[in-house]
Amino acid sequence: MTLTRGLVVVGLLATASGCVATAEYHRNDPVTRLCFNRGDHRECTDPPNDAVSLAYVEFDDNGELFDRNELDQAIHLVQDLEARTPSGIDVLVFVHGWKNDADNSGNVNGFQRFLKEVSRRRNPGRGPLASRRPLVGIYMAWRGAALKLGQDLTYWNRSLATTRVAGPHFEEALSRVIRAAKAPGAPAANTLIVIGHSFGGRILEHAITPYFETLLLQAGGTDFGPCVPPATVRPGSPIKGAWPDLTVLLNEAAPATDAKAFLETLSCHDVTYQRGDGVNLPLILSFTSDGDSATGVALPGGQWLARSQLRLRTYTAPDPNAPWEGPAEIPDQTTYFTHSAAHIPALHSHELVSQSACSGQPAACAHAVVFDPSVGPIIRVGRDLNRQHGQRTEAVQYQYELLPVAARHDPAHPAPYWNHTPYWIFKIPIEIVPDHSDIFRNEVFDLLDFFLPAPGTAATLTVR
């Protein structure tokens, strides 16, 4: 009895002392200049350069901006650099995930490392910092960490918080960043990547889906209504507006119910997103590591327990004239509710397939689009370099081909392939991302790099 009482008291004390405060961490330094050598501020200031800047935009537990000045400063920074750099700038927005925040969490340092690496990759000549193409990182922060101890117990609590954070203020912040970087008037060569990781992916998806839907609905005009039946010829309407060059959901911790409705809208209206040479591009890129047990094991467990909170339905038999309604392999909403989209093979649009190493031929490992007469364009992602690994130098060679799922199967036995939309979903091998959290890796940027448009080129978004 004494032991039980003691354990209860210790547990309560640990929980109480372990609460993470709801606090704004960057009121006094919302925008800063990132120095490449930590602690050596001279390179940031002597001479002054715009190589990498970092802005924080913080939201409280109810989704309100802590301080509008942070958002204003971030937008001002983007506009200021655009005014001074007519050749364009890069903007990288990151929405962190569970167990992180804007204080001293791992993602704060990881994002800074990633920004430095992106700047190096975008400026391969590695000239003086002052001559580099400016890169602005915007760290969208929320209270992803609620307890200092026992954080795994906060799954349901933080999952609910994501739906509050993805509210009007977050949507406003995202819209303003998109308009500042991509609206008419901004340099055409600007690039904007928006990345959401884990629960941050859920926030981003909740906020950006209505943004895309508004664009699509406006383009359709008064006639935008019924879905496009299969084999119907209807002219497409190109969409005008501003949107990120790439929206990435990385190891997204969200039930697939979040994605399903938007996938259906994209499928229903036959939305396409293409480069000038006809190569399809993703409007949203959702990929999850094969080794991500947080979304592969913990999320199904957590969602299975949360299932009692709502009524889920069974779908009626699939209608061949309404293929947009969802893959026939998934008969009920429970499957969507208890898995993330990337963990449902029937929703996959692509497969990333490992190829034999391109040993000793760096050019053969480079990014490329190869045309296969039977498949169409195939995206090839690769790298051949020597990388420092601890105290050792290791030769890193890899090459993957990103194939539409249909291309992987025997035409005589067609595999289910429902997702033809520009919302690409696939799994990535553990060689690119080994687990849920280790995401700020060169291999990830290698993959994203392919999808960034060459300066001055724009892809076309069309709806029917």
Add this chain to the structure above:
Amino acid sequence: MVIASLLAVGASAVLAGAQEPTPGKSTVLTPTPPVPECNDDRLKNDSLLRFTGKQRLCVFYHDATSPSSIFGAIGATGFAAITSTEDPRFGTGAAALAPGFSTRYAQSATKSAGEYLVDWAVGQDPRASRHHGSVAHRIKASAASLFVTSNDSMTHFKPGPLAGAAAGGFIALAWETRDKQSVEGAFQHMGMSLAGSLVSAEFHEFSPEIMRWVSNRFEPKLK
């Protein structure tokens, strides 16, 4: 009058704070403040050349308080209780759980402390890293990482894990009965401790593959 002036000054300060920044005016940015040394990401990714003593302590603290360390001791205590193999001096039933857990946890913490102190003394990296290549190569390399460390030019003996296992082995004698308190017994504990380190190193090496296999079990299969 004084109050009115203060209010006026306060109001103007609030208005100035709320003002939109003027577009076109260059922003003067201060350098990003350095992230604290014991940030999780820094502990994983900072180069060994810049790895400070404080960071080594933080790695030790993180490992000693990690769920695997705590739940490992809880699991072993539970297993001993279920199989009735717990030391009878710890008592019976629920009363045996606390001393059982404490001794196991203390042994594990002593092992970690010994390993980190020796790594620190000889300037070697306390962090485990994964290897590339075939499965056989990775099994060998992760096992070898308990005894040697290598850089581009040569391979060095790594005394940390052995010292940790020895520290854990000898501390275990503290709660052995007198008849079992011998150097032989200490080596027996040391061997078991090293075997635990080996399993842990192999699990770390292959955890992405293991997690991939487990995750795939939960996926809805295509019919």
